[in-house]
Amino acid sequence: MDRYYIGESPEPGLRLELHNAHHFKRAFTKAADDWEIALSKECSSKEDTLYLERFIKRMKPESSSKK
Template structure:
């Protein structure tokens, strides 16, 4: 099973959220409908701003998520959602994937 890093954006509240999942499209539905996640339930509706394939290594997906969250940088998240941005260093292994589904 492959894992993905995803960035959500709430246009209504101008907020970002980052997470990892085996299926970010289902995860988006959960963030927008479930009541189990305190932060994301407060800023609905969410939309996928970016999706990156990590591969089969769940621990790497967790490390990437933690690394980005520790930066506490909105500008980094804005760069990551920009399709023209090329990540460097630890983030260079991120592989952007199309996230629009029919």
């Protein structure tokens, strides 16, 4: 799969393990079991975190990250 999952979590390592174990049955990430953390950014507030997540998700596909 040549894509990135974009999301937020207070514990990205645990979240990654859960996605790779298919814990989230209806999630987009169920299509693969070899997800890796490509970038992690700590934000100063939940508001900043959600703003950054929305900003990245709005990027054009050719300029956004791929897994």
